[in-house]
Amino acid sequence: MSTEPAKDPSRDDFRGAKLILFLGDDLLILRRDHTEGIPWPGYLDFPGGAREPGETPAECALRETTEEVGLTLTPDSLTWEHFRDGLWYYAAHLPAERIDNVVWGGEGEGWEMMAAEEFAAREDAIPHFRTVLRDYLSILQSAAG
Structure with a gap:
């Protein structure tokens, strides 16, 4: 009998990853x-x-975040992870001053800052990302009290 932990197939077989970055x-x-x-x-x-x-x-x-917005984060800055439909989702909370370090990587039409509740309600936000964000916000609210 093997003493190695069971392998998590979602860690090996996934399409990509997204970061909910505060x-x-x-x-x-x-x-x-x-x-x-x-x-x-x-x-x-x-x-x-x-x-x-x-x-x-x-x-x-982390690589995609650096490429797209110029912010380098470390793995220990990731505070949450969730796997859904072939994608891994992470969350990170950085100080507001880090906005001064954002460097647009040129992929897409641009970047902006937005309240989480606004993103979750916007019809022009990717629908399944709105759902993941709502789930994450619910976890934060439960943890707060």
């Missing part, structure tokens, strides 16, 4: 471009994207 009280949000064939063109999005060969879910989320 800078202070607000989320850093991206606006997807209108490139032909891109899913959800023009919609509001979280930083993140497709997995590169050999990447872990966290490595994917």
Whole structure:
């Protein structure tokens, strides 16, 4: 009998990762471009994207965040993780001052700061990301009291 822990297939077989990134009280949000064939063109999005060969879910989320908005985070800055429909979702809460370190990577139409509740209510936000954010906010509210 093996003493190794059971392997989690979602850690090896996933499409990509997204980061719910708070800078202070607000989320850093991206606006997807209108490139032909891109899913959800023009919609509001979280930083993140497709997995590169050999990447872990966290490595994917952190690399994509650096590429897209110039913010380098460490794995210990990730405060939550969730797997759904082939994607890993993470959350991180950074000080508001880190907004001064945002450098747009040029993917999509731009970035903006937005209240989490606004993103969750926006019709132009990717619907399943709105659901994941609502779930995360519910967990935060439960933990707060």
